[in-house]
């Protein structure tokens with residue numbers, strides 16, 4: 001039995017068993033990332049799709065995902081690889097790549113505009129050791145590294161990656177503890193602390209998915225954007241915010257897609273505090 005210190009769950013994991021995220025396992029009394037190098041998705045994406053709008057605009061980035069997640073968002077768009085039963089089949093089914101192989105492939109994609117590696121699709125930080133190893137090698141080869149995360153990790157995990165990650169998109173899924181706890185199975189305070197630290201180490205952009213009747217009030221957006229407005233990226237510039245439209249998915253089919261006018265109205269409110277606000281999925 002050992003305790004995992006990667007996120008607020010602090011799972012006590014018996015020998016041979018896995019933690020809540022399905023990706024970390026107790027072996028010989030130690031917690032190790034069972035999903036190390038296990039790739040479920042690989043695509044060369046425009047960097048705007050991460051989304052990042054103020055980091056190497058117009059470029060492409062080789063994006064890799066593994067399996068498992070430490071949140072339980074009922075509307076997950078990547079549930080096939082994050083936290084459904086199907087996702088856990090990837091323990092056997094996912095391809096294994098080494099950091100060297102991934103970086104070699106990223107370099108081969110350079111002629112078509114690739115600038116580096118993005119760790120994305122599932123929650124990458126539950127397997128942060130692979131990110132550290134691949135990102136270090138990517139830097140040695142002149143590539144950049146991007147992390148797309150839910151920000152649900154303890155600060156030592158962020159520190160372990162410091163210097164290797166050049167840009168992050170972090171979800172700030174809402175601005176109430178209730179929503180994080182009751183709907184997403186998360187911990188808003190951990191995410192806020194993560195974001196506050198991340199802006200000291202690399203370029204950060206944030207994403208908020210607006211879900212009807214959950215986090216779509218004007219007051220919540222006012223509070224969220226005011227808080228984001230108090231942050232600065234390492235170059236002294238403001239932190240961009242992406243406000244995105246929800247569509248019914250996975251276990252959340254009981255409501256319609258977010259009205260486009262709601263997304264635009266909340267964007268206007270965010271712009272009272274922030275210079276860079278972008279809409280998504282509209």
Ligand code: SF4
Pocket residue numbers: 004005006007008009010011018019020021022023024069070126
């Ligand atoms: S990373 Fe996974 S195993 Fe570790 S504490 Fe979080 S949910 Fe549990």
